[in-house]
Amino acid sequence: MIKLEHVSKTFKVGKNNIEALKDVSVEINKGEIFGVIGYSGAGKSTLIRCVNLLERPTAGKVFVDDVDILSLDKKGLQKLRRKIGMIFQGYNLLATANVYENVAIPLKLEGVPKNEIKARTEKYLEIVGLSDRSQAFPSQLSGGQKQRVAIARALAHEPEVLLSDEATSALDPNTTDSILELLLKVNKELGITIFLITHELNVIQRICDRVAVMEKGQIVETGSVVDIFARPKEAMTKQFVRGESRFSIPPKLLKDLLASGKLVNLTFLGESAKDPALATLAKRFDVLPSIIAGGIDQLKDQSIGNLLVHLKGEPEQIEAAVRFLKDERIIVEEVNG
Numbered sequence: 001m002i003k004l005e006h007v008s009k010t011f012k013v014g015k016n017n018i019e020a021l022k023d024v025s026v027e028i029n030k031g032e033i034f035g036v037i038g039y040s041g042a043g044k045s046t047l048i049r050c051v052n053l054l055e056r057p058t059a060g061k062v063f064v065d066d067v068d069i070l071s072l073d074k075k076g077l078q079k080l081r082r083k084i085g086m087i088f089q090g091y092n093l094l095a096t097a098n099v100y101e102n103v104a105i106p107l108k109l110e111g112v113p114k115n116e117i118k119a120r121t122e123k124y125l126e127i128v129g130l131s132d133r134s135q136a137f138p139s140q141l142s143g144g145q146k147q148r149v150a151i152a153r154a155l156a157h158e159p160e161v162l163l164s165d166e167a168t169s170a171l172d173p174n175t176t177d178s179i180l181e182l183l184l185k186v187n188k189e190l191g192i193t194i195f196l197i198t199h200e201l202n203v204i205q206r207i208c209d210r211v212a213v214m215e216k217g218q219i220v221e222t223g224s225v226v227d228i229f230a231r232p233k234e235a236m237t238k239q240f241v242r243g244e245s246r247f248s249i250p251p252k253l254l255k256d257l258l259a260s261g262k263l264v265n266l267t268f269l270g271e272s273a274k275d276p277a278l279a280t281l282a283k284r285f286d287v288l289p290s291i292i293a294g295g296i297d298q299l300k301d302q303s304i305g306n307l308l309v310h311l312k313g314e315p316e317q318i319e320a321a322v323r324f325l326k327d328e329r330i331i332v333e334e335v336n337g
């Protein structure tokens with residue numbers, strides 16, 4: 001549905017060239033929620049803004065529904081932008097207009113007939129749960145409510161794609177959850193493809209199907225959210241995924257554990273989570289497994305279990321036990337300190 005091919009973007013600031021995007025290729029499928037995660041300055045905003053040409057790439061191509069959007073004239077671009085809604089961290093509401101008007105005015109400017117404006121404004125305010133606040137002004141709303149108005153305003157154009165530029169970054173955790181729930185509903189019930197950027201792992205974890213990890217203007221890893229959580233490959237991905245969800249072991253304990261056996265991190269996915277693998281291991285091999293720490297990451301459609309396990313026994317018995325765990329489709333990683 002959206003395809004970026006070898007996209008680069010260089011900003012000229014005085015005599016300096018800032019390479020915000022360097023040869024980025026990525027594809028977002030129809031109907032999915034695709035997230036890009038990266039630290040500040042990675043190039044996420046520039047990337048998402050290339051999709052509706054708020055930024056024009058310096059090189060590369062951008063396709064939306066197979067249309068090469070860089071070749072569109074002004075009219076074509078206007079038509080394209082109607083297909084693509086966008087929400088921002090700062091909401092961008094009109095302070096002097098009430099909730100109803102914030103949704104209705106852009107429709108009026110687009111030339112939508114009067115009765116249609118009323119019908120759509122009421123419909124989308126209902127969907128975001130703000131029908132009863134239609135006369136309130138932005139200054140009378142909470143951050144979460146303001147973002148709901150912005151979402152209703154974007155939806156009222158009946159787009160096929162919703163771009164979300166850090167839409168929950170200014171919100172507290174509970175409000176973030178409720179906005180993420182709303183985005184899930186928009187995706188499921190209205191069939192709108194969502195392309196979002198964020199620096200918060202929680203956003204990716206809760207609602208995304210696939211994710212790309214960005215660093216210094218490049219995409220360093222792309223995959224399903226499950227894969228990225230279970231088998232992160234690149235250092236930056238590991239930092240995101242494990243920085244928040246893996247166990248930190250006190251150095252002295254780590255040293256003692258490594259001196260008296262092997263320490264392994266086990267990741268359980270899908271069916272492997274139901275097998276009593278450690279009990280079988282203890283019966284079948286001359287190895288004593290001890291659970292040091294554990295946790296579960298809840299993703300959109302599935303959970304991933306992690307156990308940090310100490311294995312005590314003769315080296316060859318431990319090796320055989322590790323092979324057994326791998327045969328049980330458990331992801332095994334040795335922890336070396």
Ligand SMILES: Nc1ncnc2c1ncn2[C@@H]1O[C@H](COP(=O)(O)OP(=O)(O)OP(=O)(O)O)[C@@H](O)[C@H]1O
Pocket residue numbers: 011012013018019020038039040041042043044045046047
């Ligand atoms: N209009 C601009 N003019 C000059 N430099 C820019 C412009 N927009 C972005 N940049 C630079 O491009 C790089 C990527 O910025 P971008 O905003 O895309 O990153 P980001 O990952 O979205 O980070 P943040 O969340 O902090 O916005 C940064 O070095 C930034 O300073």
